[in-house]
Amino acid sequence: MSCARPADEINALARNEEKAERADHPMHRIMAVERGRDRLVITTTDIHPPGRIGRAVARACKGELDLKFAKDAYLVRAGWRRD
DSSP states (O other): OOOSSHHHHHHHHHHHHHHHHHHHOTTOOEEEEEEOSSOEEEEESSSHHHHHHHHHHHHHHOSEEEEEEOSSSSOEEEEEEOO
């Protein structure tokens, strides 16, 4: 994957990862995808898909992945960036 058009390619990659995740966990889904000027925000129903999606993006598009797990909530934020 070249990630020449990152938003479209990352969205497609996220949907593929969602499909694979749902095979074992039917309730783990993407709820929303919001596109901003220089960002793509993907909201999921569980804490596992963000890590799976983030790792897939980091493998395919290189860059740096940052996973942050909340201490007091069932929440994870996955941030990926490429210089």
